[in-house]
Amino acid sequence: MYDEVAYAYDGTLEGLLSAVFAAYERHESPTDVAPAERLQPRLGQRVAAIPTNMSHAARVLRGVKRACGWRAAHAVKQASCSDEPDAGTAVYRFVRYAMDEQKRRNCERCRKRSSCPGRSGAGPCPKMRGRALSDITHPAVERLFRISRSISQECEHLRQFVRFQHLQGESVGDDTGTEVWFARVNPKASVVPLVMDHFVERLGVQPFIIYDEVHELAGVYDGGDWHLVATAGQGDLARALPDPTADEALFSEAWRTFYRSVSVDARYHPELRRQFMPKRFWKNLTELQESPAALRTARS
Structure with a gap:
């Protein structure tokens, strides 16, 4: 009899949310939730392959939005795009924690109890919506918050570079x-x-x-x-x-010329440059590539 179980999904957001739904449906608490190609089972751990179910995924996402707000749902979407091996597990643990916090709410002393749609446990408390993601001192929130923040930074890098x-x-x-x-x-x-x-x-x-x-x-x-x-x-x-079109080389060279003209050699700071412009993007940046004319001159 296996004591631990790991959920393997297809690596998509819908697959991850389907795994979260399966955990509730099967009354299980998986130790790991990860894409099938990246999952490394532990010793004595049972692996369950979770098929992607679009309706189940939509139900989980709607539940997160209703109970925790759109910021929490957006953080879940961002974490599903991460390459971190524990990203899926972080999403599952956060959803479990956020939903449990909603169930433990106390409505007895709330002044809006008579008009609140969540009274008597009938729905999520509007006052608690969004608070789960703000509790970054909790381990279930802290890991998801860090992953989501790193994804936001990577999105900003792509928009820039x-x-x-x-x-x-x-x-x-x-x-x-x-x-x-x-x-x-x-x-x-x-x-x-x-x-x-x-x-x-x-x-x-x-x-x-x-x-x-x-x-x-x-x-x-x-x-x-x-x-x-x-x-x-x-x-x-x-x-x-x-x-490329006939004018692509002309515009690329114009962009490189502009980049060189606005630079100040006396203020060149390579460490700061690598900090704000990660080096992994350099090979695809037009302004950092040698022009064809310069390459022909160097070869001759």
Whole structure:
């Protein structure tokens, strides 16, 4: 008889929320909740594969929003994108703690008891909504808070350091010949789904692709709606894309020239530069790449 159980899910937000639902449904308290490819079972631990159920996931997310507020639900979404091995476990423990805190509320001395929709245990207390995420001294909250904050920082890095290339449209994959903008990124968490809405708002009806080469995931926007495309096992997506447009080299060189002109050599601070501009992004930044003319001069 196994004393401990671990839940394995498919690595998506819906799969993680389905695992949380399964824990309540089966009256179990899993020691670990992790994607199947990253789960490392402990000695004597039983592993249960949890299938993804969209209706169960939606119920859990609605319950978190209703009981804990939208900030807690957003933190859960962010944590599901983390590469930390205990991110799924942190989400499960936080949901358990937040729901239990709602059940332990005391309505006897509340002045709004007569008009409150949560009176007599009929629903969540509006006064307690959002407080679970603020209790960062509790271990179940502290870990989720740290993971969520790191994901927020990574999203901000992507919003700052994404550089698009203008590509020709005749080989994009449709018959319209629409030109597309392409960006390659390498974040330390799978945050492309979290930043797609930002770039859709910025670029409007202009189609674009953001390719996460680390997690083999592409966010594709066709000018009307965006979707995610898994590229695992399909090689480098950039090789299947069309060539840059004729004016792409000109604009890239103009951007590099502007970057060099605004720099002040006397105030060059490499340590501070690496702090605000992580080095893992440098290879995809246009301003930090050598121009083709400079490369030809160096080779000759």
